[in-house]
Amino acid sequence: MTKKQSAANILIGLSVCILAVGASACHDDKGGNAVVPAGQKPVITGMASDASELLAGQYTSVYCEAYDPDGDSLRYAWSADQGVFPAGTQKKAVRWTAPSGPCTAIITCTVSDGRQSASMELGILVKPKP
Known part of the structure; x- marks a missing residue:
């Protein structure tokens, strides 16, 4: 060789x-x-809104994209330090109505697979009506 x-x-x-x-x-x-190791928490890949600023009383749609590494089904829960969700808070896309302002409202999406959860926040500037 x-x-x-x-x-x-x-x-x-x-x-x-x-x-x-x-x-x-x-x-x-x-x-x-x-x-894939079992029991991994959901992963939020992004959060967005149709508007980054609103006048008091206006509304916008807010979206949360997430997945679960284990393939578990996900549940969404929305909250905000100000303003309201007139059509509920349990979907991946919701409608949010701005408060009387002025403020920067913090909107939070929490995604859960039934065992663990992950959260992400988004700020929306609210200006007073002219």
Whole structure:
């Protein structure tokens, strides 16, 4: 065997070892696919509003995007330090009505999978009516 053939065989052997180690890291000990640890909390990927500022008494839609790494179904709960949610607080998109202002209202979305939860806040500037 030449030096060139020996080097090629070593590289092939190392590649097979690396692939085998990498593959075993992606499978559980029973030979199945990758296992996501159970009990992970939901992840909120973003929160947005149709308006970043409103006049007192105006309304806007507010949205919360989230997912659960375990694949659990999610429940949404909205709250605000000021203003109201006239159509409820249990959906991923809600309508929020600004208070009499002026203020920066803080709106919070809490997402729960029944065991754990995650929250995110959004501020909306409320100006007095002219």
